[in-house]
Each structure stands twice: as structure tokens, then as C-alpha cells.
Amino acid sequence: xxxVTLADVAREAGCSAKTVSNVVLGRPGASAETRVRVxxxxxxxxxxxxxxxxxxxxxRTGRVAIVVPRLYQPYFAETAERLVLExxxxxxxxxxxxxxxxxxxxxxxxxxxxxxxxxxCPHAVTDEMLDVTPPNRxxxxxxAYASRHFDRVVMGxxxxxxxLAGHLLAQGRRRIALIWSGEEGSEPxxxxxxxxxxxxxxxxxxxxxxxxxxxxxxxRRASGFEAMTALLxxxxxxxxxxxxxxxxAIGAMRVLRTRGVRVPDDVAVTGFDDTVEGAFLVPALxxxxxxxxxxxxxxxxxxxxxxxxxxxxxxxVQTGADLVVRASA
Amino acid sequence: xxxVTLADVAREAGCSAKTVSNVVLGRPGASAETRVRVxxxxxxxxxxxxxxxxxxxxxRTGRVAIVVPRLYQPYFAETAERLVLExxxxxxxxxxxxxxxxxxxxxxxxxxxxxxxxxxCPHAVTDEMLDVTPPNRxxxxxxAYASRHFDRVVMGxxxxxxxLAGHLLAQGRRRIALIWSGEEGSEPxxxxxxxxxxxxxxxxxxxxxxxxxxxxxxxRRASGFEAMTALLxxxxxxxxxxxxxxxxAIGAMRVLRTRGVRVPDDVAVTGFDDTVEGAFLVPALxxxxxxxxxxxxxxxxxxxxxxxxxxxxxxxVQTGADLVVRASA
DNA sequence: CTGAAAGCGCTTACAG
DNA sequence: CTGAAAGCGCTTACAG
Numbered sequence: 029x030x031x032v033t034l035a036d037v038a039r040e041a042g043c044s045a046k047t048v049s050n051v052v053l054g055r056p057g058a059s060a061e062t063r064v065r066v067x068x069x070x071x072x073x074x075x076x077x078x079x080x081x082x083x084x085x086x087x088r089t090g091r092v093a094i095v096v097p098r099l100y101q102p103y104f105a106e107t108a109e110r111l112v113l114e115x116x117x118x119x120x121x122x123x124x125x126x127x128x129x130x131x132x133x134x135x136x137x138x139x140x141x142x143x144x145x146x147x148x149c150p151h152a153v154t155d156e157m158l159d160v161t162p163p164n165r166x167x168x169x170x171x172a173y174a175s176r177h178f179d180r181v182v183m184g185x186x187x188x189x190x191x192l193a194g195h196l197l198a199q200g201r202r203r204i205a206l207i208w209s210g211e212e213g214s215e216p217x218x219x220x221x222x223x224x225x226x227x228x229x230x231x232x233x234x235x236x237x238x239x240x241x242x243x244x245x246x247x248r249r250a251s252g253f254e255a256m257t258a259l260l261x262x263x264x265x266x267x268x269x270x271x272x273x274x275x276x277a278i279g280a281m282r283v284l285r286t287r288g289v290r291v292p293d294d295v296a297v298t299g300f301d302d303t304v305e306g307a308f309l310v311p312a313l314x315x316x317x318x319x320x321x322x323x324x325x326x327x328x329x330x331x332x333x334x335x336x337x338x339x340x341x342x343x344x345v346q347t348g349a350d351l352v353v354r355a356s357a
Numbered sequence: 358x359x360x361v362t363l364a365d366v367a368r369e370a371g372c373s374a375k376t377v378s379n380v381v382l383g384r385p386g387a388s389a390e391t392r393v394r395v396x397x398x399x400x401x402x403x404x405x406x407x408x409x410x411x412x413x414x415x416x417r418t419g420r421v422a423i424v425v426p427r428l429y430q431p432y433f434a435e436t437a438e439r440l441v442l443e444x445x446x447x448x449x450x451x452x453x454x455x456x457x458x459x460x461x462x463x464x465x466x467x468x469x470x471x472x473x474x475x476x477x478c479p480h481a482v483t484d485e486m487l488d489v490t491p492p493n494r495x496x497x498x499x500x501a502y503a504s505r506h507f508d509r510v511v512m513g514x515x516x517x518x519x520x521l522a523g524h525l526l527a528q529g530r531r532r533i534a535l536i537w538s539g540e541e542g543s544e545p546x547x548x549x550x551x552x553x554x555x556x557x558x559x560x561x562x563x564x565x566x567x568x569x570x571x572x573x574x575x576x577r578r579a580s581g582f583e584a585m586t587a588l589l590x591x592x593x594x595x596x597x598x599x600x601x602x603x604x605x606a607i608g609a610m611r612v613l614r615t616r617g618v619r620v621p622d623d624v625a626v627t628g629f630d631d632t633v634e635g636a637f638l639v640p641a642l643x644x645x646x647x648x649x650x651x652x653x654x655x656x657x658x659x660x661x662x663x664x665x666x667x668x669x670x671x672x673x674v675q676t677g678a679d680l681v682v683r684a685s686a
Numbered sequence: 687c688t689g690a691a692a693g694c695g696c697t698t699a700c701a702g
Numbered sequence: 703c704t705g706a707a708a709g710c711g712c713t714t715a716c717a718g
Contacts, residue, residue: 031711033710033712034711034712034713035712043688044688044689044690045689045690045711045712045713046689046690046713046714047687047688047689049712049713049714050687050688050713053713056687058687058688059687059688062687062688076468076470077470077711077712078413078470078710078711079470079711079712080409080412080413080418080471080710080711080712081413081694081710081711081712081713082711082712082713083409083412083694083712084407084409084410084413084693084694084696084710084711084712084713085693085694085711085712085714086694086712086714087694087713089409091452098438099428099434099435099437099438099441100431100434100435100438100633102429102434102634105428105429105431105433105434106428106429108428109427109429112428112454112455113455113457116455121452121471122452123420123450123451123452123453124437124441124451124453125441126438126441126442126445128442141405141406141407141408142408142409142450249633249634249637253637278637279637281639282637282638282639285639286639304429304578305431305634308582308608308611309611309638310610310611310614310615310639360695362694362695362696363695363696364696372704373704373706374695374696374697374705374706375697375698375705375706376703376704376705378696378697379697379703379704382697385703386704387703387704388703388704391703391704406695406696407694407695408696409694409695409696410694410697410710411695411696411697412696412710413694413695413696413697413709413710413711413712414695414696414697414698414709414710415696415697415698415710416697
């Protein structure tokens with residue numbers, strides 16, 4: 029019950045290892061007749077091949093690393109699942125790296141082993157760090173900041189937030205609070221903020237810095253909880269809460285609900301990501317969908333191109349965002 | 358910028374490849390002096406080693422497959438994350454298989470390639486199928502049915518449900534509905550049901566089969582939604598809903614809340630899994646925690662033992678469950 | 687269309 | 703404590 033090798037198959041089929049290899053890899057170079065004999069032998073012997081041998085000889089691992097900061101948040105779980113399936117659909121395998129800390133994240137990108145390429149959902153890594161030690165494999169970035177080191181899929185953050193804010197304004201909401209991520213007292217910025225600000229401008233309204241509350245980690249429900257708790261403590265009035273994503277919206281909504289604030293009657297709440305979890309909240313969360321399938325397909329496509337030798341300039345794919353109106357706004 | 362090999366390091370350090378290998382693997386067989394020279398050369402050259410070569414020569418991949426039916430449900434996302442980290446903590450890597458269908462699940466266990474072992478969260482595979490084609494790698498099962506093919510970690514399902522039901526009964530709840538998973542009209546069974554039934558027996562109450570509602574997939578919020586909708590449609594009265602897990606509880610609670618049924622005043626609701634998502638519901642979901650860390654540690658430990666040659670009889674580790682009382686019951 | 691040989695980067699007995 | 707050689711299972715030029 030020792031594993032079946034290429035040589036075993038070759039012997040059984042009465043041809044050389046090279047021919048078996050060609051057939052198994054679906055390459056030309058084997059008569060129809062030989063091909064049948066080989067495939068017969070393969071299934072008779074139960075040959076499944078040894079990736080290590082293939083890898084050593086070809087220099088290809090057929091494996092892609094998926095790097096996420098964590099998995100227990102809906103956005104990453106859903107994204108990782110999509111990536112795993114998309115990669116499998118391409119006949120490759122994946123290895124999941126949960127990069128809880130900066131060191132792990134950096135190592136996954138700059139000292140990748142055992143993979144042909146990397147798909148990174150960045151969390152803590154910056155361009156400055158990568159200037160010192162650049163990526164050692166083709167790498168594609170999914171979401172987040174614009175890096176000068178990676179091909180990149182840009183999520184429809186601007187578009188999504190412009191639509192969400194527009195939706196709130198169309199309802200007559202005028203005092204829109206931001207449940208944001210960042211340092212207390214900092215200025216919100218980035219495409220999500222820009223989308224919001226431009227929607228406000230369209231309506232002739234100015235952004236009120238007093239209505240911004242920050243959570244320490246954009247990716248935790250508890251951050252939304254903290255931020256909303258702090259905002260309520262200021263006593264400032266607002267009729268909507270535009271939250272940086274579903275996770276923070278879920279925490280924020282929990283505060284409102286437990287304080288007896290009616291959603292959406294008193295305060296409308298929106299998220300971003302269109303998670304299943306948000307759809308099951310009461311009231312169901314209005315959100316924007318970043319079109320995960322599109323993002324993932326674009327990321328994998330660009331990575332495969334790089335792996336296969338494309339060596340042109342950095343590329344950026346911009347994906348869209350759809351408004352998903354539910355009950356909370 | 359071609360990758361640095363063992364031979365490069367050996368040349369740089371002035372010794373043989375074998376010696377470098379020994380040092381890198383932390384094996385005896387190198388004087389302190391040589392060791393320093395080698396480690397110096399390693400860091401000077403930036404040697405990181407090639408897993409393919411190591412794998413081919415040693416027969417070990419240093420990689421474990423984690424097989425889950427899906428990732429976008431909290432239980433699996435949280436479990437997969439714990440497994441990835443535990444495996445990394447053992448100096449191994451992991452590959453995540455999302456087995457959406459039976460064929461993929463079966464293949465992951467019976468035709469595993471490129472891994473030393475498998476940790477399986479079973480979904481559709483049965484012992485009968487495995488009798489035909491047995492696992493081709495050491496495999497440990499996490500949760501679910503008792504298999505005659507795997508070492509197994511048994512979740513504290515019985516204990517958890519006995520406690521949850523006991524908690525409901527202690528509040529004076531007498532008409533406890535089951536939001537269960539399975540075929541419409543079937544009989545609930547398994548350790549979760551047994552725990553519930555025994556708690557009922559302690560209180561001198563009989564299980565009422567009329568108060569069971571089924572969802573098609575135990576692992577979807579939508580199943581809980583369906584089941585509770587169907588149960589309400591029967592018009593039967595109940596003062597508690599013991600749900601098979603958090604996912605179904607979330608769906609069930611959504612129905613109650615949108616229908617104006619007060620939770621927990623009219624109906625108490627409980628889940629199982631102690632997910633973060635449940636903790637952020639309004640009202641926060643009372644649940645039972647299966648001690649994920651304990652389960653994961655036991656599973657990985659048993660798998661590593663098998664990989665390292667343990668060949669004794671099948672083992673079973675039973676883990677406990679803690680009651681987590683929140684607002685919903 | 688097919689074969690024989692070399693070689694990918696490592697580890698592992700076997701010597702010394 | 704260290705070295706030289708063989709070999710893990712494949713693919714890849716090179717021949718024919």
C-alpha cells in the first residue's frame with residue numbers, strides 16, 4: 029500500500045514516464061491509443077501523483093496563499109471562502125494564513141514559501157516596510173490602501189458610500205453621524221469618507237466633525253459598540269449613523285436598540301459589506317455590497333497572470349458597489 | 358536573485374549540506390562552532406529553504422488539511438481560525454478545503470495529497486462510504502457522528518443541551534419548542550436531543566413531539582427562520598425555543614422579533630456555539646460554549662500523534678460545554 | 687509520437 | 703562531529 033508512482037503507471041501502461049506525465053498533464057505528445065492505455069493504468073492503479081515531485085521538477089507549487097488578518101469577522105470569512113473556491117476552480121490549491129500580527133503578515137508576503145503567489149487582504153503592512161523587503165512572490169492586494177508593490181483590486185468604497193449617504197439624504201436625514209474607524213480625534217479620510225462628503229456636497233450640506241465617533245478596530249463589532257456609546261454620551265443629536273462597515277454597524281445598532289433609540293425612526297443605520305449577518309439583524313441592516321465575486325475573480329485572474337509570467341506595470345481593477353436597502357435605513 | 362539553496366549555504370559556511378541540514382532542522386550533529394558559522398551564513402544569504410525538496414526527501418509535507426463544509430457560518434469560521442493558529446503553533450502549515458459538496462469532502466479524506474494528515478469537520482460523509490474507500494491519511498474528526506474510521510473529538514453537545522434545557526426549566530418554562538435540524542416529520546435524536554430529554558425527565562416533564570420544527574440545513578440562519586415560521590403557523594403555544602445552534606437561533610429570533618413576540622418575556626430563546634454574532638444580537642443570545650480551544654487542541658494533538666506514528670486503537674476525547682447566560686433566556 | 691537521462695533541493699542511511 | 707552519495711517523484715530539454 030505504498031503510494032503509486034509515475035514509474036508504476038509507466039510500467040503498467042508499457043510506456044515511458046515522460047509519456048505518462050504528458051497524458052496526466054493534458055499535454056500533447058501521446059497517440060490517442062497510448063493515452064487510453066495510460067489513463068487505464070492510472071485508474072487501475074489509483075495513481076494520484078505526488079505534488080512534491082511535480083513541484084520540485086517544475087518549480088511550481090500550484091498553491092496560492094490567502095492572507096487575512098482574521099477569519100471570525102463576516103467579511104473575511106466570506107472573502108476567504110470565495111477565494112478558496114475560485115482558486116480551486118483554477119485547478120490550484122490554497123493555504124490560508126491568519127495574520128493576527130504585523131510580523132506574520134509581513135512574513136507571509138516577503139518570505140512566502142511553498143506558494144506561487146499571494147493574495148493579501150492587508151491590515152497592518154505599509155509600503156514603507158515593503159520598500160525595505162519587497163514581496164518575494166507575485167502578490168495581489170484585495171481592498172485597502174493603494175500600494176506601489178502590488179496589483180490591486182479596489183473595492184467600490186467611494187461609490188458605495190456615496191450611494192448610502194445619498195439614500196439617507198433622500199429620506200430627509202440631515203444630521204448624519206459617522207461611526208468610523210481610526211484614532212480618536214483624527215480626521216476621517218479615504219474613499220469611504222470621500223463618497224460620503226461628495227454626496228453631502230450634492231445636497232448642499234457640510235460635514236459636521238462633531239458627529240464623528242471612532243472605534244479602535246474597524247473590523248470588530250465591539251468597536252462599533254464603543255463608538256456609538258461615546259457618541260451618545262456627547263448628547264449630540266443625529267438622525268442617521270453611516271457606519272464604516274457591517275461589523276461596526278452591528279455593534280452600533282446594538283447600543284441604539286438597548287438604549288431604546290428606535291431604528292430607523294429615530295436614527296437610520298447603514299453598514300457596508302452586505303453580510304448575511306446584517307441581513308438577519310432586527311431591523312435588517314441596509315448596506316452596500318462590494319460585489320465580492322467580482323473582486324475575487326479579478327484578484328485571482330491578475331495573480332494567475334503574474335504567476336504565468338506577465339511582467340508589465342502595476343494594475344488596478346476598480347469594482348462597483350450596489351445599494352442594498354433593508355429595514356434599518 | 359535566484360533562490361538560495363542548501364548548497365549555497367554549505368559553501369558559504371564551509372561545510373557539507375548535511376551539516377547545514379542538521380543545523381537548520383535543529384538536530385544534533387554539529388559543533389557549537391559550526392552551528393554558529395552555519396546560522397551566520399543562513400542569515401547572511403537569506404536562506405529560507407524549499408519545502409518541496411524537504412518534502413520529497415523526508416516524505417513529510419508539514420501540512421495539515423482542514424476540511425469544513427463552509428466558512429461563512431460563524432461556527433466554522435471561528436473553528437477554522439483556531440485550527441489554523443494551533444497548527445501554525447506546531448510549526449506546520451495548513452490548507453483549507455471548503456467542501457461544499459459530498460464529492461469534495463470525500464476526496465479530501467480519501468485522496469488527500471500534499472498533506473500529512475486531515476482534520477475533518479464532517480458534513481455529508483458517512484462510515485459506509487469510508488468502508489469502501491478508507492482515508493488515505495491520518496484523520497481526526499471534529500464534532501458530529503461517531504465514526505469507526507477516525508480519532509474523534511466529541512463536542513459537549515449532551516452536556517450543553519442538558520444545561521440549556523435545565524436553565525429554561527429553572528425559569529419555569531414548561532412548553533419548550535425545539536428548533537431542530539433534519540427532515541420534516543422525523544424524530545429528533547443524537548446527543549443534543551438526549552441532553553434536552555434527560556433535563557426534561559429530571560423535571561418530570563415529557564417531550565411534546567408537536568413542538569418540534571425542522572430546518573433543512575442546521576448550519577444556516579435561514580433554516581431557523583423557516584423552522585420558526587412553520588412553528589408559529591401551527592398556532593401551538595410555547596414559552597421557549599431551544600435551538601440546535603446559534604445560527605438557527607438567529608434566524609428563529611428574527612421571526613419572533615419581527616412578529617412582535619417578546620424575547621424572552623413571551624418566548625425564551627437559546628442557541629449553541631457561543632458565537633460572537635449571538636452576543637451582539639438584541640436581546641443577546643443565551644447559548645452554550647463548546648470550548649473551542651479545548652476541542653481544537655485535542656484534535657491537533659491526536660492528529661500529530663498519528664502523523665508521528667501512533668498506531669493504536671481509535672480514540673475519543675470528550676470536551677465539555679459551559680452555559681453562557683445572556684438576555685434571551 | 688516516444689524514450690533515456692539529468693536534475694529540481696532536500697534528507698537519510700552509510701562511512702569515517 | 704562531519705562528508706560524499708544516493709534517492710525521494712516528478713518534469714524538462716535533448717534525441718530519435
